[in-house]
Amino acid sequence: xxxxxxxxxxxxxxxxxxxxxxxxxxxxxxxxxxxxxxxxxxxxxxxxxxxxxxxxxxxxxxxxxxxxxxxxxxxxxxxxxxxxxxxxxxxxxxxxxxxxxxxxxxxxxxxxxxxxxxxxxxxxxxxxxxxxxxxxxxxxxxxxxxxxxxxxxxxxxxxxxxxxxxxxxxxxxxxxxxxxxxxxxxxxxxxxxxxxxxxxxxxxxxxxxxxxxxxxxxxxxxxxxxxxxxxxxxxxxxx
Amino acid sequence: xxxxxxxxxxxxxxxxxxxxxxxxxxxxxxxxxxxxxxxxxxxxxxxxxxxxxxxxxxxxxxxxxxxxxxxxxxxxxxxxxxxxxxxxxxxxxxxxxxxxxxxxxxxxxxxxxxxxxxxxxxxxxxxxxxxxxxxxxxxxxxxxxxxxxxxxxxxxxxxxxxxxxxxxxxxxxxxxxxxxxxxxxxxxxxxxxxxxxxxxxxxxxxxxxxxxxxxxxxxxxxxxxxxxxxxxxxxxxxx
Numbered sequence: 001x002x003x004x005x006x007x008x009x010x011x012x013x014x015x016x017x018x019x020x021x022x023x024x025x026x027x028x029x030x031x032x033x034x035x036x037x038x039x040x041x042x043x044x045x046x047x048x049x050x051x052x053x054x055x056x057x058x059x060x061x062x063x064x065x066x067x068x069x070x071x072x073x074x075x076x077x078x079x080x081x082x083x084x085x086x087x088x089x090x091x092x093x094x095x096x097x098x099x100x101x102x103x104x105x106x107x108x109x110x111x112x113x114x115x116x117x118x119x120x121x122x123x124x125x126x127x128x129x130x131x132x133x134x135x136x137x138x139x140x141x142x143x144x145x146x147x148x149x150x151x152x153x154x155x156x157x158x159x160x161x162x163x164x165x166x167x168x169x170x171x172x173x174x175x176x177x178x179x180x181x182x183x184x185x186x187x188x189x190x191x192x193x194x195x196x197x198x199x200x201x202x203x204x205x206x207x208x209x210x211x212x213x214x215x216x217x218x219x220x221x222x223x224x225x226x227x228x229x230x231x232x233x234x235x236x237x238x239x
Numbered sequence: 240x241x242x243x244x245x246x247x248x249x250x251x252x253x254x255x256x257x258x259x260x261x262x263x264x265x266x267x268x269x270x271x272x273x274x275x276x277x278x279x280x281x282x283x284x285x286x287x288x289x290x291x292x293x294x295x296x297x298x299x300x301x302x303x304x305x306x307x308x309x310x311x312x313x314x315x316x317x318x319x320x321x322x323x324x325x326x327x328x329x330x331x332x333x334x335x336x337x338x339x340x341x342x343x344x345x346x347x348x349x350x351x352x353x354x355x356x357x358x359x360x361x362x363x364x365x366x367x368x369x370x371x372x373x374x375x376x377x378x379x380x381x382x383x384x385x386x387x388x389x390x391x392x393x394x395x396x397x398x399x400x401x402x403x404x405x406x407x408x409x410x411x412x413x414x415x416x417x418x419x420x421x422x423x424x425x426x427x428x429x430x431x432x433x434x435x436x437x438x439x440x441x442x443x444x445x446x447x448x449x450x451x452x453x454x455x456x457x458x459x460x461x462x463x464x465x466x467x468x469x470x471x472x473x474x475x476x477x478x
Contacts, residue, residue, distance in 0.1 A: 067408070119371060129408035132358060132383040144371040144384045149406070167388070169306070169368035 001173045003194060003232070006114055007146065007164050009155075009179035010124035010131065012203040014111075014140065014225075015101035018042045019202075024097040032090060036081040039205055044081070048073035053125065053154045063152055065127040071095045098126065099133040104200065108139055110225020117233055121146045123164050123177070125154050144168065156187030165193070178228065182214040189216060196220040196228055240412045242433060242471070245353055246385065246403050248394075248418035249363035249370065251442040253350075253379065253464075254340035257281045258441075263336040271329065275320040278444055283320070287312035292364065292393045302391055304366040310334045337365065338372040343439065347378055349464020356472055360385045362403050362416070364393050383407065395426030404432070417467065421453040428455055435459040435467055 011017050018039065025038030052069040055061040064072075074095055078084055086094070114120050121144040122131050128147045135142055144167075148154045151163035165175050172192030179185050180203060185195040197218040201210050213221065222228035250256050257278065264277030291308040294300040303311075313334055317323055325333070353359050360383040361370050367386045374381055383406075387393045390402035404414050411431030418424050419442060424434040436457040440449050452460065461467035 115375075119375065121371075127408075128383065128406040132360075132407065136354075136358065136382050141380065143375050144367065145382075150389055167367040168371065169366075 001171055003174060003176045004118060005165070005168050005170045005175045006118045006120045006196075007123035007161075007175055007177050007188075007193070008111070008120065009177070009181065009184050010122050010126055010134070011098075011101070012200055013178065013180040013198060014107045014122075015103050015134065015138070016200075016202070017046060017098070017101050018205055018208075020101040021045065021097055023102075024094065024100070028086075028090065028094060033085060034083055036083070041077070041081045043204070043208075044077050045070070045073055048076065057154050057157060065130075065149060066098070066125055067095065067127055067130060070098055096133075099130050100137055101134055103138050103140060104224065106224035106226045108141075110227075110229050112141060113229035114225065114232065115141065115143060118176075119143045119168060121164070121168065123155075123160065124148065156183050158187065158191050161188050161191040161193055176219065176232075181211055185214045185218055186216060189214070189218075194219040196222055198222050198224060198228060240410055242415045243358060243413045244404070244407050244409045245357045245359045245415050245417055245435075246362035246400075246427075246432070247350070247359065248416070248420065248423050249361050249365055249373070250337075250340070251439055252417065252419040252437060253346045253361075254342050254373065254377070255439075255441070256285060256337070256340050257444055257447075259340040260284065260336055262341075263333065263339070267325075267329065267333060272324060273320075273322055275322070280316070280320045282443070282447075283316050284309070284312055287315065296393055296396060304369075304388060305337070305364055306334065306366055306369060309337055335372075338369050339376055340373055342377050342379060343463065345463040345465045347380075349466075349468050350379060350381075352468035352472065353464065354380065354382060357415075358382045358407060360403070360407065362394075362399065363387065395422050397426065397430050400427050400430040400432055415458065415471075420450055424453040424457055425455060428453070428457075433458040435461055437461050437463060437467060 008014055021042035022038040029035050052073055056064055111120055122142050123146045124131055125148045127149045131145045131147055146164050148160045151159050153159040165172055173194060176194045176196055177185055177188035178196045178198055180198050180200040185197055189195050195218040197213050220231055222231060247253055260281035261277040268274050291312055295303055350359055361381050362385050363370055364387045366388045370384045370386055385403050387399045390398050392398040404411055412433060415433045415435055416424055416427035417435045417437055419437050419439040424436055428434050434457040436452050459470055
């Protein structure tokens with residue numbers, strides 16, 4: 001079947017969470033007495049994300065949005081990063097940095113080109129309000145904001161991928177999951193979706209870890225969203 | 240509380256279902272032997288919509304999308320409108336006319352102006368795929384596509400309004416329900432939302448019925464989406 005729908009992972013794939021958090025931290029440091037290694041802070045915050053979601057996925061925690069999970073992790077790491085002196089308003093502002101992540105340079109233009117042929121939706125563990133606010137601020141134009149929140153399950157649980165194709169009324173192999181992370185793509189492939197691996201070598205910083213391609217391969221591999229558009233639209237590469 | 244989020248009814252409020260169906264019918268008549276009074280056909284099809292939804296709302300029918308309900312009603316009225324000779328492909332094309340409804344002339348520009356200040360989402364009984372396809376084709380830019388389908392309930396059930404403000408993370412009175420239909424606005428008001436009545440006197444045709452304002456009043460009354468933007472943005476009316 002021909003692809004009709006693109007489902008895009010967001011954190012790391014479309015937006016640069018690490019760089020955005022570092023910039024927010026530096027902005028906070030300029031206005032308050034707090035100071036820390038914001039790169040390490042971003043890494044620690046993000047590192048708490050998978051385990052926290054797994055506590056929801058295994059029913060150790062009730063359903064919580066990513067906003068709530070981010071806040072829980074932030075409280076846990078606040079002391080070691082010298083953030084104990086922040087006011088509640090500053091903590092709330094910092095927690096909502098995930099609503100204000102900046103896209104990689106190719107994301108907006110590439111997604112816009114892809115929208116000329118396909119229905120292009122987010123499919124993120126971020127909650128709907130987070131994804132909506134982020135897209136509005138960044139200028140990302142989704143045809144539809146889809147979130148794990150709509151299904152009460154987190155990726156890589158198969159319910160999330162199945163729920164997305166049900167809502168967009170397409171067969172599994174009419175959908176292409178686009179992500180920088182092999183686990184996301186492997187899970188999508190097991191549900192029958194096509195997959196596109198878009199590596200983001202700077203996701204974890206200049207010297208950070210690089211994600212490996214999915215072990216089972218992927219339908220497409222692209223350097224960025226423009227390269228993906230070149231491949232899917234069958235155009236010559238842009239001059 | 241200040242308004243942060245606009246929730247817009249779609250059929251009749253943003254798009255002209257009757258005119259769009261008439262045009263689709265005429266296009267079908269030009270390519271096939273079928274002929275009927277397409278205005279009456281549109282009215283009959285739409286008239287079946289409320290009762291069909293009520294059968295879902297009262298659990299007489301299991302959950303069905305609007306696409307399925309539209310198809311069920313279409314089958315029921317096909318004979319009396321001389322559509323029995325249509326092929327399955329033609330019936331499917333006709334049923335999906337609800338994905339291809341054209342907006343009123345002010346909708347796209349007015350919504351774009353409103354997006355400059357507010358999160359603007361659909362809140363329709365139309366299913367997610369229908370709303371997504373319609374917006375993409377028509378060029379309507381929603382910050383977020385919200386549908387009754389996400390809540391397994393149809394407007395005017397309160398779950399739909401409550402679900403929308405939960406997903407967009409706002410208090411009831413930070414949300415403004417925008418609709419051409421008093422029943423929709425009354426139900427939103429009972430959940431604590433602010434309301435904007437945007438009458439669409441041509442919704443049911445030149446000589447068709449006109450909707451009355453909500454009995455309990457509405458926070459705003461606007462002639463169209465540009466008038467609503469004038470009022471909410473506090474601008475002088477456009478020259």
